[in-house]
Amino acid sequence: xxxxxxxxxxxxxxxxxxxxxxxxxxxxxxxxxxxxxxxxxxxxxxxxxxxxxxxxxxxxxxxxxxxxxxxxxxxxxxxxxxxxxxxxxxxxxxxxxxxxxxxxxxxxxxxxxxxxxxxxxxxxxxxxxxxxxxxxxxxxxxxxxxxxxxxxxxxxxxxxxxxxxxxxxxxxxxxxxxxxxxxxxxxxxxxxxxxxxxxxxxxxxxxxxxxxxxxxxxxxxxxxxxxxxxxxxxxxxxxxxxxxxxxxxxxxxxxxxxxxxxxxxxxxxxxxxxxxxxxxxxxxxxxxxxxxxxxxxxxxxxxxxxxxxxxxxxxxxxxxxxxxxxxxxxxxxxxxxxxxxxxxxxxxxxxxxxxxxxxxxxxxxxxxxxxxxxxxxxxxxxxxxxxxxxxxxxxxxxxxxxxxxxxxxxxxxxxxxxxxxxxxxxxxxxxxxxxxxxxxxxxxxxxxxxxxxxxxxxxxxxxxxxxxxxxxxxxxxxxxxxxxxxxxxxxxxxxxxxxxxxxxxxxxxxxxxxxxxxxxxxxxxxxxxxxxxxxxxxxxxxxxxxxxxxxxxxxxxxxxxxxxxxxxxxxxxxxxxx
Amino acid sequence: xxxxxxxxxxxxxxxxxxxxxxxxxxxxxxxxxxxxxxxxxxxxxxxxxxxxxxxxxxxxxxxxxxxxxxxxxxxxxxxxxxxxxxxxxxxxxxxxxxxxxxxxxxxxxxxxxxxxxxxxxxxxxxxxxxxxxxxxxxxxxxxxxxxxxxxxxxxxxxxxxxxxxxxxxxxxxxxxxxxxxxxxxxxxxxxxxxxxxxxxxxxxxxxxxxxxxxxxxxxxxxxxxxxxxxxxxxxxxxxxxxxxxxxxxxxxxxxxxxxxxxxxxxxxxxxxxxxxxxxxxxxxxxxxxxxxxxxxxxxxxxxxxxxxxxxxxxxxxxxxxxxxxxxxxxxxxxxxxxxxxxxxxxxxxxxxxxxxxxxxxxxxxxxx
Numbered sequence: 001x002x003x004x005x006x007x008x009x010x011x012x013x014x015x016x017x018x019x020x021x022x023x024x025x026x027x028x029x030x031x032x033x034x035x036x037x038x039x040x041x042x043x044x045x046x047x048x049x050x051x052x053x054x055x056x057x058x059x060x061x062x063x064x065x066x067x068x069x070x071x072x073x074x075x076x077x078x079x080x081x082x083x084x085x086x087x088x089x090x091x092x093x094x095x096x097x098x099x100x101x102x103x104x105x106x107x108x109x110x111x112x113x114x115x116x117x118x119x120x121x122x123x124x125x126x127x128x129x130x131x132x133x134x135x136x137x138x139x140x141x142x143x144x145x146x147x148x149x150x151x152x153x154x155x156x157x158x159x160x161x162x163x164x165x166x167x168x169x170x171x172x173x174x175x176x177x178x179x180x181x182x183x184x185x186x187x188x189x190x191x192x193x194x195x196x197x198x199x200x201x202x203x204x205x206x207x208x209x210x211x212x213x214x215x216x217x218x219x220x221x222x223x224x225x226x227x228x229x230x231x232x233x234x235x236x237x238x239x240x241x242x243x244x245x246x247x248x249x250x251x252x253x254x255x256x257x258x259x260x261x262x263x264x265x266x267x268x269x270x271x272x273x274x275x276x277x278x279x280x281x282x283x284x285x286x287x288x289x290x291x292x293x294x295x296x297x298x299x300x301x302x303x304x305x306x307x308x309x310x311x312x313x314x315x316x317x318x319x320x321x322x323x324x325x326x327x328x329x330x331x332x333x334x335x336x337x338x339x340x341x342x343x344x345x346x347x348x349x350x351x352x353x354x355x356x357x358x359x360x361x362x363x364x365x366x367x368x369x370x371x372x373x374x375x376x377x378x379x380x381x382x383x384x385x386x387x388x389x390x391x392x393x394x395x396x397x398x399x400x401x402x403x404x405x406x407x408x409x410x411x412x413x414x415x416x417x418x419x420x421x422x423x424x425x426x427x428x429x430x431x432x433x434x435x436x437x438x439x440x441x442x443x444x445x446x447x448x449x450x451x452x453x454x455x456x457x458x459x460x461x462x463x464x465x466x467x468x469x470x471x472x473x474x475x476x477x478x479x480x481x482x483x484x485x486x487x488x489x490x491x492x493x494x495x496x497x498x499x500x501x502x503x504x505x506x507x508x509x510x511x512x513x514x515x516x517x518x519x520x521x522x523x524x525x526x527x528x529x530x531x532x533x534x535x536x537x538x539x540x541x542x543x544x545x546x547x548x549x550x551x552x553x554x555x556x557x558x559x560x561x562x563x564x565x566x567x568x569x570x571x572x573x574x575x576x577x578x
Numbered sequence: 579x580x581x582x583x584x585x586x587x588x589x590x591x592x593x594x595x596x597x598x599x600x601x602x603x604x605x606x607x608x609x610x611x612x613x614x615x616x617x618x619x620x621x622x623x624x625x626x627x628x629x630x631x632x633x634x635x636x637x638x639x640x641x642x643x644x645x646x647x648x649x650x651x652x653x654x655x656x657x658x659x660x661x662x663x664x665x666x667x668x669x670x671x672x673x674x675x676x677x678x679x680x681x682x683x684x685x686x687x688x689x690x691x692x693x694x695x696x697x698x699x700x701x702x703x704x705x706x707x708x709x710x711x712x713x714x715x716x717x718x719x720x721x722x723x724x725x726x727x728x729x730x731x732x733x734x735x736x737x738x739x740x741x742x743x744x745x746x747x748x749x750x751x752x753x754x755x756x757x758x759x760x761x762x763x764x765x766x767x768x769x770x771x772x773x774x775x776x777x778x779x780x781x782x783x784x785x786x787x788x789x790x791x792x793x794x795x796x797x798x799x800x801x802x803x804x805x806x807x808x809x810x811x812x813x814x815x816x817x818x819x820x821x822x823x824x825x826x827x828x829x830x831x832x833x834x835x836x837x838x839x840x841x842x843x844x845x846x847x848x849x850x851x852x853x854x855x856x857x858x859x860x861x862x863x864x865x866x867x868x869x870x871x872x873x874x875x876x877x878x879x880x881x882x883x884x885x886x887x888x889x890x891x892x893x894x895x896x897x898x899x900x901x902x903x904x905x906x907x908x909x910x911x912x913x914x915x916x917x918x919x920x921x922x923x924x925x926x927x928x929x930x931x932x933x934x935x936x937x938x939x940x941x942x943x944x945x946x
Binding site: 046047048083084085091092093112113114115116117118119122123150151184187188190191192194195196197198199200201202204205206207208209210211212213214215216246247248255256257258259260261262263264265266269270273274276277278279280281282283284285286287288290291292294305306307308309310311312313323326327328329330331332333335338339340341342343344345348376378409410420421424483484486487490528529530531534 | 588589595596597598599600601602603642645647648649650657658660661662663664665666668669670671672673674675676677678679680682683687688689691692693694695696698699700747750751752753754757758772790792813814817818820821822824853857858859860861862863864875876877878879889891892893894895896922923924925926927928929930931
């Protein structure tokens, strides 16, 4: 592919025209003779990546992870993962002389006595929040635009693993400082583990090295936090990226952008510069957050003491939803034959998150099973063009949001001066009703937007220009949208029949569950117009324009004042001949 | 042959084309491509950003050396100046590089969109059949299908290797035994204040007073006398003991007590309950004086201390265990026994009974 760089910044083109073996040429030769990377480089150095702001969300997650690795390595230099008793003698006067674990004492040292230590701690914590938030928003972007479809289902599964591992990594991380708040979290985690039927007590004793709190849990969480999970995360991120490169990035439909190609800028130099530059931006923003936004001030909470707790104890935001589920679950326990089964803990924090995660992981397969779609997809869909899918995800988001709100039921009660009992009862209902309402509204909304698309395709967009007919009737003038936009809107499947699935409804004359789901999936979907409808509409528009031409006296046809055109030198009133 | 194969091995294109593809839009040159002054200006901008980054890095080092950290360090709008200065300069040092590079990419690097063809994710049918053939040849030559004895013993022996890994984990911790069912409370052990360890007389408490208490052994004493060396709890043992034995004492009007069990195990309206929530084990101590309700701040389970610690709200499934108390010869509050039932969160082996059943059994055991 040759590019016309005749005008591109002259300073950039000199290297490309050099004839003599350059220094870069020599280095390439030396390394290729040993590593044979040239074949791969040929394919990948100028690999094309499409551009869209939403493709940056996953990048935020990636770069936050790199920030976590860098700040994390620094933190390990001072943090002492030990529960041994020490008497604090550091520079923070309020806690001097107090007995605490070495882990907590070293967290205080990092915060007060290591220059830049507090910055590292806060950057690490902020980056963790960003990492998980970015993963979630990236996940939503992928799902809403249909980027999880074949051939990318396995990358979705990897992403879903990254999400759960990232969450666990966050939990193990904020448990390490051994302050009163983090210890309360570990205490609750012990309660969760004990609630697992039959084996819970054993798992708890093995994990904690005996009864809670013991003196093993912090060193063990530390190993999990700095070695085990980061290793898995690294490997999975590598796999995620490799698959991304192999599949080539999805792109939005538009003129020249097809299922069979990818249009955008080459990896070297544009994409490398943009993505590489974005690492520096992510790092810089995290550092600024660490500078001015205080979070998790562990020195205020004091050392962990199993007999104490503070009001308003809450986990980090991403653990908020199981905590909320735990808060609004009715207190059901079964007692039988000398045993206790705590539904009130097992259901909200063990069963529900596990099932939710499994559902999330299998979503691409579930959707493909329902639609029967076996084709590869590289063009993204607008969320409106898959109303049921979009509505389903919004419904899941609402389900998550209701639980998440419940995780702050005490704070909501305080801020709104209302009864925590009523808030809790309301949320017990809303976690079920909310998603249903959200599903209905989103679905209808999508369908309305599909109608709107067809409307603009067939009858043009609203110019805001009001016409009066000789009879005195008023109408708004519509004009055709531009060719590129019209093309982009029309690149979409025409319903289940158009989807071309090769294993359509079962032929045995029996309606299976799958058939019913498929009917529901596509129900009320508004299809794009047919060629005939489009031609008919254009014909109508021409006819209308012709009819109006006579009375217009060549005055403004509306085109000028719709904000899409320059209006200088326009003749507003037509040529006055009289 | 190869042509038709190529056709087969391509991405199935989209369905009906409603409108003709207008093709890629024409490329427009940017001001920096056609105007040398704009180009030089962009070049200077990028270099300026890199220069600002250098400035920030230098300032970072300066602030690192000059500003004191910690509680006695300089302050800026109420925040530690060291943290703010180091963070902002470090942030600037990175941010300006990022902005500069992206500005470079947007203004000066070629911005012509290129087109690359996609290929299906799958390999070509040829490759696939060749791979299958290779796989089959390999399996065939190994004879694994023809020698089930070798295959099965190999699978068995490799599978069994999980055993050492699992067995090794056994020493992660002791078996639970009945450890969760008991605390360090014993008959006639004094109930002492949880921070200072002083014993408590009933007359020390007014109606509505709530005291966070611990068994005396936590402080290494017995009836005010130091315990012998070996019996003093230390380190993890101490933490474990505290985590389970934590207790709240509350004095209420004796007439408010509704449950017989609660009344029997109280003295002069003073009741003692486990401080560890029966939900997931947070320590509870938010008391509502007029209702004698105790609320857990973690998940808002609420217990009625006048009625055997009954759950009246929230996710807890079980009442709060009550500690039977009395008074010793010196007039201090003591426990009459360990908690009559396991304290803290539920676990599978826990035998759960109602307060009256527990009280009946307790009376039999303690002959009262």
